[in-house]
Amino acid sequence: MKNSFPELTKIRGYILTEHGEQPHWWLVDSNGIIIDPTATQFKAIGGYFPWDESQPEPTGKCPNCSELCYDYHTLCSEKCEIEYKAYVEGFK
Numbered sequence: 001m002k003n004s005f006p007e008l009t010k011i012r013g014y015i016l017t018e019h020g021e022q023p024h025w026w027l028v029d030s031n032g033i034i035i036d037p038t039a040t041q042f043k044a045i046g047g048y049f050p051w052d053e054s055q056p057e058p059t060g061k062c063p064n065c066s067e068l069c070y071d072y073h074t075l076c077s078e079k080c081e082i083e084y085k086a087y088v089e090g091f092k
Contacts, residue, residue, distance in 0.1 A: 001037050002027060008035060016046035024048075 002010050008027040015024045026036040026048060034048055058068035062076035064084040075081045 001035070011048075011050050013048060013050040015042070015048050017042045018044060
């Protein structure tokens, strides 16, 4: 759609759906009106939230607490690293 209507701006961010936050892309016209050609895949959209490009990019989720991880770290913090190591070593 962006190729057919070059005046539209492509936005990266997330939306709120029945399944929680979902990464998503959409288009915006010059008046700021959201045009989402793929919106019908969701039962309901509770809001569109553009990604703040000044923020660090998450690269995964912590297997210990499910928080976001950054810079390709496997665990989100030293605390989770200690807890997860103890959990895994408990299975040996």
